[in-house]
Amino acid sequence: MRRSFPFACGLLLAAVPQLSMAQGSGPTPELANRQLPDPAQEKAATQVMHALRCIQCQGQSIADSDAPMAATMRAEVRQQIAEGKKPGAIRQWMIERYGEWVSFEPDMKGSGLLLWATPLLLLLLGLLIARGLFRRKS
Amino acid sequence: MIAETGLAALWLAAAMALLQLVGGLTLLRGEGKLTPLIKPAALVQGALCVVSFSSLMYLFYVTDLSVLLVASNSHIDKPLIFKLAGTWGNHEGSMLLWVSVLSLSGAAIALLEKRIDARTLNATLAVQAFVALGFFAFLLFSSNPFERLIPAPVEGAGLNPLLQDIGLAFHPPTLYIGYVGLSVAFSFAVAAMLTGQVGPAFARAMRPWVLGAWIFLTVGITAGSYWAYYELGWGGWWFWDPVENASLMPWLAATALLHSVSVLATRNALRAWTIMLALVAFAMSMAGTFLVRSGILTSVHAFAVDPERGSFILALMLMYTSLAFLVFATRIGTVKQGEPFQIVSREGGIVANNIFLSVILAIVLIGTLYPLAAEAMGDKISVGPPYFNKATAPIALLLMAALLLGPMLRWRRDELKRHKYWLVGFFAISLWTGVAIWRFVPGVGVFPILGLALSLALAVAAWVPLKGRKLLRTPLPVFGMVIAHFGLAVSVFGMAAESGFSRETLTALAPGESAKVADWQVKLDDVRPVVGDNWVAIEGQLIARNNSKKFTLRPQSRQFYRPEQQTSEAALLTRWNGQLYAVIAQPDENGDGRWQVRLWWKPFVTFIWFGGLLVAFGGAIALLGRMFRRAKKPAVNKWAQA
């Protein structure tokens, strides 16, 4: 199961039949596979890349994907970080192009708010259920 | 004839299961006429399933190509081990394996279980038969493994070397056996609710099955994580992918159940909660199977997707779980309140464990299904690693903190001040570690720091329950618990070290050039073509130096044909304190004779899986202890804990 990935995301090819997923050939943008010289910037870029979903290989982040589009997206992220843009702004830039779908981390608003509140709500529910156990002192 | 024998045995086994179920139904209205038949039927059902599964295995062994399943999944030129593994390496065979293990478990209960009363035992077997009947129906009506193929082909279809992976051969059955164990726990729980015998005897009867299931699941997840790590070639070991989450959820439920069942067995408390967890654990194993098979969520591991069979599993899952929870809602009120205890007590610690594990389980479940729910509302969103990490890590850390103290607390009631020196000690270790890292290593995230701090404290705390004991007279389950908790500390240490201190270097090298990653100097010595069975590859020869030591790594970039695909074969150099991970890629169009090389230094990353195996080993020790003790005398041990 793990080995079988044609250039990047293998079996997912079948998922989007209308689109050709062959990769063609062209230069890979310089920054797709080169680190930024400043380690702090590179670290910020890596975090952004791990939080963005690859358009072609939909199960993977662009940091993990070998798809050409992921390479272009990585280059864009590094470029924008090098220009001094904040990670949040870059994420927003991607969302402006591909919608909320492209971010692996939903916004803390709308339907995402409930998701982020989930852990707290669950802890509260857990305490509520457990409270009954401790009531009586012996 | 062998195929027909196997099929006949399967039909007869299903008939036996039906007999058990009918016997169980008469039991509900008092002692029925058929009740004495339940036990023998369970034994015969087990034997028939063995016959059926052995028949299929034999067909794969001789590669009988007149059987459709063999023809489409095997090949005359396959190595023997993969021919045999082919028995369960497909949908029909894996379902037959599942139902066979299920039936054998039923037979084992019928033969060996002496602790619970006859009514509950018979009811357990009847519920087991009910669960099994669903799978029998699935096999006989829609997935017959013994179907003939006429005319028989000459050599068979399945010779895809990509699928001849020893991991792929043994990973799914490991998880399946774990799932079957959880289904046994489910049967016990439903039966105990029906007969009202929710007490220590029931818990002791159920515990070995939970423990066994949990050991298999632990091994399965640990191994799965390592394969993802070295096969995918991305350097990650957990991607929070739906398929991975599907295997994590039953494990979380089983871990919680394992702890609460020992409270019930030892202290006769947490009755309803234990029942509930047993139902949830089984539901999660079915839900996981459904998620993997149905393909309703996008996954990188989507290799066995079949929506039609997915729907069948969904139907079974909904039927079993809704019936069971209906019984739960209507009958659990009749289960008497358990023994009381105070917050600061061993029970209190285990309640904390249960809450935290259940919350993590719910987060994983909700996060996994959330995109589907959002889509139904017309919203397209993704929930991935950044969310799962941030949402679960704090709760996992709380769990670790509770674990520092929990196992040394007394049952029923304890005083925190009795343990103040230990508390101060653990706090000091954690604080010292945390501050030292924060002060001297810049840029490490807060979760890795806390993870390291708590895992070091836990590495000490795990052994405290052995203090003051005569080691030779200490029950094996206590050793098992200590080892498992220590293994958790080891694993979390590896996770925190890997995520906080990994170093990555992406570079393009011409032969003769070098790159640095952490303390390693890595030189690309040579690149040459390599040819395999159905692939060609370029293989890089990397010379890695650290101080005076020199090592060679040979990562490959493989181009397969038939089917055409490209894979990276990472090269790993394992040292005691971490792994050097190297990947090489095909050169670019515009490459100037340089090769794309990706290097990682991952400190203590192997601790993750080593710790996971220790956890499973601890479980195995505890299981051995339980079986050994049972053989000697069925006494209650106040301190025993799985």
Next chain:
Amino acid sequence: MGAGMSRPWLLWLPLAVIAFIGGLAIYGLVVPKDDMVHSAMVGRKLPEFALPPAAVGVEGLSDRDLADGKPRLLNIFASWCIPCKAEAPYLEALKKSGAEIDAIAIRDKPEDVAAFLAEFGNPFRRIGSDSEMAVQLKLGSSGVPETYVIAGDGTIVYQHIGDIRAEHVPMLLKKLQETQ
């Protein structure tokens, strides 16, 4: 546990959860999964770009070329993409019906593009070469082929994902007309 007796509604909570998950799962099985990633740029102005010609003898493409007052189709294609070959006759039909079509070739080489045009026809006014997919990213495009309807002021009006088939031709013509 005491919760059962003091809060009986909790006992029915698991059943409610099962019903919800079951409903969700059935929804997932019944409603076909939409794996397409739609561009969020629809309704907004084209991003700035300027691409070199994709083959000898054709003109390159910039966003200003598309914002000259006349509504147009923008086709994203590649010579290595099989569905792009399948949609060639329908692009030709669109052109015959009066649509003006510009194109961007993705990860392609001039000689390959030239050969593609020679074999499948050239319905395009201009063809820019996006060898690094940078413009594709700016457009929010997720693959080839795709076809955009661009208003005269350079606003992206509509995105068609996948190859154009016979039934899409009148639809695209209508969209073009509506933007006028």
